[in-house]
Amino acid sequence: MFKKYLSLLLIGVLLNLALTGVVRAETREEKEARFTEKVKKGIATLGTGEQARIEVRLRDKTKLKGYIKSAGETSFTVVDAKTGAETVVPYTEPRQIKGNNLSTGAKIAIGLAILAGVLALLLFFENYG
Secondary structure, eight states: HHHHHHHHHHHHHHHHHHHHHOOOOOHHHHHHHHHHHHHHHHHHHHOTTTTTTEEEETTSOOEEEEEEEOOOEEEEEEOTTTOOOOOEETTSEEEEEEEOOOHHHHHHHHHHHHHHHHHHHHHHHHHHH
């Protein structure tokens, strides 16, 4: 009887160890550092110039809308398209970022789709017109 209970106990312990996940506790500073890196990568992906449209909501509830003029190691510069005012934003300040920029691959795909549509129309009208 003792062996039976011991076996059940060992099976329960092994199942508990096998099925529980590892929980990683992060400090607030680690979360902020990870978010800062995410913001930095996002800004690098958008690029700079007037085509790199962006909307930024800062931690103090300020909203910026315009394009990214430049991006450095610790901050990036947003230029308001209407007024031309430049605002330097540290990577630690944004709470939310929305970027509007198509990648080169997306632009190529759109161009090829338009070209294929035009060719299909030309072939259609040539055969049935």
